[in-house]
Amino acid sequence: QKEVEQDPGPLSVPEGAIVSLNCTYSNSAFQYFMWYRQYSRKGPELLMYTYSSGNKEDGRFTAQVDKSSKYISLFIRDSQPSDSATYLCAMGGGGGSTLGRLYFGRGTQLTVWP
Amino acid sequence: EPEVTQTPSHQVTQMGQEVILRCVPISNHLYFYWYRQILGQKVEFLVSFYNNEISEKSEIFDDQFSVERPDGSNFTLKIRSTKLEDSAMYFCASSDGQLTGEETQYFGPGTRLLVL
Structure with a gap:
């Protein structure tokens, strides 16, 4: 069964903290891994995209994929409100030959306080 | 920057009525999707569409739902006879479908549907 598990939080950290967000999954066939950011009652906004295993860094954001453990992470450095x-x-x-449907986690609600 | 747009942003309807949700995907994209998110729950896949036909649909996408690309730019989701449980945020997404290693899906802002 293609399930994605994500701790919904909420997670509350002070400004400047390093934030770690994680998901686990059960389907070893997954090859494309994404992190989206969603503000209240808005559409998901693509943050990071990773194909297969490895790390990807973009500014303050780092995405990691460990396919052997079926575990993905998003790190946010120097977090801001x-x-x-x-x-x-x-x-x-x-x-198949295309990405196809996406399977989402429940989302983790993050608050960064000044 | 190109973006997916959706109309209307909000729709209120009576149970049993038909609704049509509209989307304009990113112009060079070839694959189109509808997802929904019931308040407080996961984003759930409904259907994918390519080359003027459905390529995949979920168990949610029953006979009450249909999709269409009526012209070269719009992509619509029709719910024929709405039920209370259809109340949700509906997201359209598109992708270029090219497996270059950077393919992903871009989402619109959503249509909030409330069925009374």
Whole structure:
């Protein structure tokens, strides 16, 4: 069964903290891993995209994928109040020639206080 | 920067009525999707669409739902006879479908549907 598990939080940290967000999954066929940020009652906004295992860094954000453990992470360095949002992990692929449907975690609600 | 747009942003309807949700995907994208998010729950896949036909649908996407690309720019989701449990945020997404290692799906802002 293609399930994605994500701790919904909430997570509350002071400004400047390092934030670690995680998801686990059960389907070893997943090859594409994404993190989306969602503000209240808005659409998911793509933050990070990783194909297969490894790390990817973009500014203050680092995404890690460990396919052997079926575990993905998003790290936010020097967190800012503007990072306060819900972070959704999503994944897919492995079933054919295109990405196909995405499977989402429940999202982790993050608050960064000044 | 190109973006997916959706109309209307909010829709209130009576149970049993038909609704059509509209989306304009990113212009060079080839794959189109609808997802929904019931308040407090996961974003759930409904359907994917490519080359003028459904490529995949979930168990949620029953006979009450249909999708169409009526012209070169719009992509619509129709719910024929709405039920209370159809109340949700509906997201359209698109991707270019090219497996270059950077393919992903870009989401619109959503349509909040309330069925009374």
